[in-house]
Amino acid sequence: xxxxxxxxxxxxxxxxxxxxxxxxxxxxxxxxxxxxxxxxxxxxxxxxxxxxxxxxxxxxxxxxxxxxxxxxxxxxxxxxxxxxxxxxxxxxxxxxxxxxxxxxxxxxxxxxxxxxxxxxxxxxxxxxxxxxxxxxxxxxxxxxxxxxxxxxxxxxxxxxxxxxxxxxxxxxxxxxxxxxxxxxxxxxxxxxxxxxxxxxxxxxxxxxxxxxxxxxxxxxxxxxxxxxxxxxxxxxxxxxxxxxxxxxxxxxxxxxxxxxxxxxxxxxxxxxxxxxxxxxxxxxxxxxxxxxx
Amino acid sequence: xxxxxxxxxxxxxxxxxxxxxxxxxxxxxxxxxxxxxxxxxxxxxxxxxxxxxxxxxxxxxxxxxxxxxxxxxxxxxxxxxxxxxxxxxxxxxxxxxxxxxxxxxxxxxxxxxxxxxxxxxxxxxxxxxxxxxxxxxxxxxxxxxxxxxxxxxxxxxxxxxxxxxxxxxxxxxxxxxxxxxxxxxxxxxxxxxxxxxxxxxxxxxxxxxxxxxxxxxxxxxxxxxxxxxxxxxxxxxxxxxxxxxxxxxxxxxxxxxxxxxxxxxxxxxxxxxxxxxxxxxxxxxxx
Numbered sequence: 091x092x093x094x095x096x097x098x099x100x101x102x103x104x105x106x107x108x109x110x111x112x113x114x115x116x117x118x119x120x121x122x123x124x125x126x127x128x129x130x131x132x133x134x135x136x137x138x139x140x141x142x143x144x145x146x147x148x149x150x151x152x153x154x155x156x157x158x159x160x161x162x163x164x165x166x167x168x169x170x171x172x173x174x175x176x177x178x179x180x181x182x183x184x185x186x187x188x189x190x191x192x193x194x195x196x197x198x199x200x201x202x203x204x205x206x207x208x209x210x211x212x213x214x215x216x217x218x219x220x221x222x223x224x225x226x227x228x229x230x231x232x233x234x235x236x237x238x239x240x241x242x243x244x245x246x247x248x249x250x251x252x253x254x255x256x257x258x259x260x261x262x263x264x265x266x267x268x269x270x271x272x273x274x275x276x277x278x279x280x281x282x283x284x285x286x287x288x289x290x291x292x293x294x295x296x297x298x299x300x301x302x303x304x305x306x307x308x309x310x311x312x313x314x315x316x317x318x319x320x321x322x323x324x325x326x327x328x329x330x331x332x333x334x335x336x337x338x339x340x341x342x343x344x345x346x347x348x349x350x351x352x353x354x355x356x357x358x359x360x361x362x363x364x365x366x367x368x369x370x371x372x373x374x375x376x377x378x379x380x381x382x383x
Numbered sequence: 384x385x386x387x388x389x390x391x392x393x394x395x396x397x398x399x400x401x402x403x404x405x406x407x408x409x410x411x412x413x414x415x416x417x418x419x420x421x422x423x424x425x426x427x428x429x430x431x432x433x434x435x436x437x438x439x440x441x442x443x444x445x446x447x448x449x450x451x452x453x454x455x456x457x458x459x460x461x462x463x464x465x466x467x468x469x470x471x472x473x474x475x476x477x478x479x480x481x482x483x484x485x486x487x488x489x490x491x492x493x494x495x496x497x498x499x500x501x502x503x504x505x506x507x508x509x510x511x512x513x514x515x516x517x518x519x520x521x522x523x524x525x526x527x528x529x530x531x532x533x534x535x536x537x538x539x540x541x542x543x544x545x546x547x548x549x550x551x552x553x554x555x556x557x558x559x560x561x562x563x564x565x566x567x568x569x570x571x572x573x574x575x576x577x578x579x580x581x582x583x584x585x586x587x588x589x590x591x592x593x594x595x596x597x598x599x600x601x602x603x604x605x606x607x608x609x610x611x612x613x614x615x616x617x618x619x620x621x622x623x624x625x626x627x628x629x630x631x632x633x634x635x636x637x638x639x640x641x642x643x644x645x646x647x648x649x650x651x652x653x654x655x656x657x658x659x660x661x662x663x664x665x666x667x668x669x670x
Contacts, residue, residue, distance in 0.1 A: 276485040279455055284550060285475035285502035294498070298489040375489045375530040 141165050163345040171345035172352070180329065187329040188319060188357070191247075195254025195322075196315040203259050203311070204304055207266025212296065217267075228260045232318040240325060250322040250330075257318030258311035265310070269303025270296055302376060305369030312365045316358035320350075331357070402431040402553035402586035403466050404452060410460035411447055421447040423611040424461070429603075431466075431553070432584040436597035437605045438643065440651035444612030445590045449556050452588065453479050465554060475499060477554045478547030478585070483539060483563040486531040492518060492542045493527035499550040517545040521575060537568040541575070548579065554586045561596065570628075573599055577625070594643045598636060599626060606646045609654030616646055 146152075148164040163171075175181055210217045232253045239249035273296060281295045323332030335350025370377065404427075411422040421444040429435050437445045451458050452465070454473040463470045465477065473479070478499075486495050493514050500510035518527055521541035531539055540560055547555055560576075561569040573596060580587055591597050597604050598620055606615045622635060630636050 274485070276481050277487060279453070279473065280479060280481065280485045280546075281487075281498070281502075282455075282473040283453060283475065283477065283479040284499040284546065286498075287502075290502055294501075295487065298487070301489070373489070375532065378530045378532045 161344065163348055167345040168348045168352070171343070172349045175334075175346070175349055180334075183329045184331050184334050185357075187326070187333075188323070188331040191250050191322060191330065192254050192315050192319060192357075192361070194251045195256075195318075196258045196312055198251070199255045199258035199262055199311055199315065200308055203262030203307065204266050207263045207304075207307075208270055208292075208296065208300065210263075211267045211270025211300070212292070224260075224263070230256075232257050232321040233324075236321065236325060246325045246327065249325055253322035253325075254315045254318050258315035261310040261314055262304075262307040265303045265307025266300060269300030269307075272303065273299040301373060302369075305365070305373070309362050309365045309369070312362045313358055316354055316361070319354060401466060404429040404554060404586060404588065405464040405467075406448075406452075406461070407463075408461035409448070409451065409458045409463055411444065411451055411456065412459040413447065413456075420611040422451075422458075423613050425607075425612065425614050426461075427605060427614060427617070429586055429588065431586055433603065434580060434587045434589065434601050435603045435605060436589045436591055436601040437607060438591060438594060438597050438647060439607030439612060439615070440609050440647060440654055441592060442654070443607045443609050443650065445607055446558050448607075448612065449558050449588060449590050452554070453477055453556050475502065475550040476552055477556055478550060478552035480540075480543050480547050480555065480557040480560045482559045483536060484531075486539055486542055486546070488531050491528050491530055492523060492534065495531070495542055496545045496549055498546060503550065514545075514549060517549050518542070520548075520579065521545045536564055537572060540564065540572060544576065544579065548583065548585075551583070552585055554588065557587065557589045559591055560589075562591070562593075569596070576600065581625075594640055594647065595631060598622070598639055598643070599630070604643060606643065607650070609650045609657065615650060618642065 144162075145165045147159040148162045150159075152159045206220070210220055235253055235256055236249075239252045240246070243249045243252060277295050277299060278291055281291050286294060319330070320332035320335050323330040324336050326333040331350055331353045335347055335354070338344075338346035338350060406425055406427045409422060409425045410420070412418050413421045425448065437448065439445050447456070450456050451463060452470065454470050454477065470477075486492075487498070490498065493511060496517050497510040497514035500513060505513070515527060518524060521544055523538060523541055523545070526534065526538065531542070534542065543560065561572050564572060576587075577600065587600075589597070589600060601620050604618045604620060606618065607613065608615045618639065620639060622630060622633075622639075
């Protein structure tokens with residue numbers, strides 16, 4: 091860049107002056123750094139090692155006393171079951187149904203969680219009036235909601251969405267509240283001294299200030315929403331990955347159960363990663379801070 | 384000196400009136416476990432365009448007083464007026480510069496500086512062009528697209544100053560703005576501040592614990608007592624301007640410094656004794 095590397099007589103570290111914006115190249119480089127060939131190899135072989143261990147444990151019918159692999163399907167059986175599912179015409183319906191349930195529940199939770207969280211974080215009286223009932227509801231697991239969910243909603247579809255919603259709501263809500271409350275008071279003071287009114291403080295300081303925490307909440311919420319999928323789809327009639335897993339259990343198709351579990355894991359991981367990526371795109375300044383740190 | 388200025392103001396009201404600060408018997412109580420008295424009965428008049436520093440032992444309420452003038456907290460007694468208007472809350476007529484890290488981390492240097500204009504409803508292009516100008520003024524041409532995390536401490540303070548000045552405030556309130564900088568950077572920033580002050584002539588109220596800094600910069604120094612902060616003494620700094628770097632070794636400067644040091648030390652000692660006495664009283668109560 092040819093900038094003088096001293097200013098104010100301070101020697102300036104040139105590294106942070108790499109382009110901060112329009113940083114496609116930068117993202118790619120960071121990606122490469124995280125997945126350097128050596129590390130990638132290690133990660134893959136660790137994964138492979140786990141599969142081998144699993145294969146050995148179940149084919150040798152290892153029994154360790156407290157935990158027994160005697161009836162656990164081996165990876166080879168699971169692979170066959172997975173292949174069968176992939177061939178099945180029902181697969182698309184399973185996936186589409188599950189995705190729409192998770193994303194509807196998550197979407198509603200994101201909307202309500204972020205809005206409520208921001209309001210609770212900013213308004214003392216709202217915190218005092220809303221937080222106690224929410225704290226009571228928070229520890230109740232999705233499975234306990236099933237009967238009430240069926241009674242409260244007109245369709246089983248809505249009941250299921252409600253359960254994925256409940257799963258995602260609390261991480262999003264609590265992280266948003268935390269993000270809003272943790273904003274440096276001086277930033278708000280500074281903005282008011284620069285002429286910001288109530289609304290501007292909110293839009294220009296509170297929202298961006300809480301954003302990192304909100305994104306964390308959304309990432310966790312995405313995961314917990316998938317977490318509740320099997321529970322939700324216990325109510326389902328015929329389709330859904332969670333339903334498929336639950337049905338396999340009732341039919342004692344153990345390999346299929348594992349396939350269902352792995353599908354949920356893979357989808358959950360991917361969608362959490364997407365939320366994280368979305369967050370990165372929204373917060374270019376965070377990339378700089380991370381690099382500096 | 385004040386009397387003369389007051390008369391001058393009366394004669395040319397529109398030009399010279401901008402930026403007078405009037406404190407009358409200000410008292411400030413801070414909430415907390417026990418509501419305590421931070422500032423007691425401070426009266427002062429600061430003229431438009433004057434550069435005044437506030438010094439005193441740590442915890443004497445310097446920053447509290449500044450925060451009250453900024454409008455962040457309301458005094459529990461007395462009256463606080465800027466250009467005759469009572470202060471009821473923060474506003475763009477009184478720019479505030481904090482010690483450090485009060486830039487918006489999610490905005491680039493340029494957008495941080497442009498923020499005040501945005502709040503004023505100035506259009507996108509115009510506010511960015513003017514922010515660019517102010518960045519140039521503080522010597523940061525070419526750094527507009529950096530986020531605060533990409534700037535050194537000194538550069539961040541330059542952005543802070545530019546951000547506070549862009550609204551053309553009548554009063555600039557500075558709360559130990561260079562306190563977190565190293566000695567060399569601090570010296571440069573002081574010169575920069577004097578340059579800018581000479582150009583725009585806002586009233587500057589500058590809180591510092593560095594007596595040299597106060598003497599180099601100010602027309603007048605207010606020394607505060609230990610808690611609760613009261614006005615101990617006002618010292619006119621009649622050193623000629625511009626003040627060269629070697630002024631710090633001139634006999635006049637040293638004499639002023641000795642006087643300030645003696646006052647601050649005396650107050651710091653008192654607060655120490657007060658603290659010890661308070662401890663001695665507390666022990667039997669607890670036992």
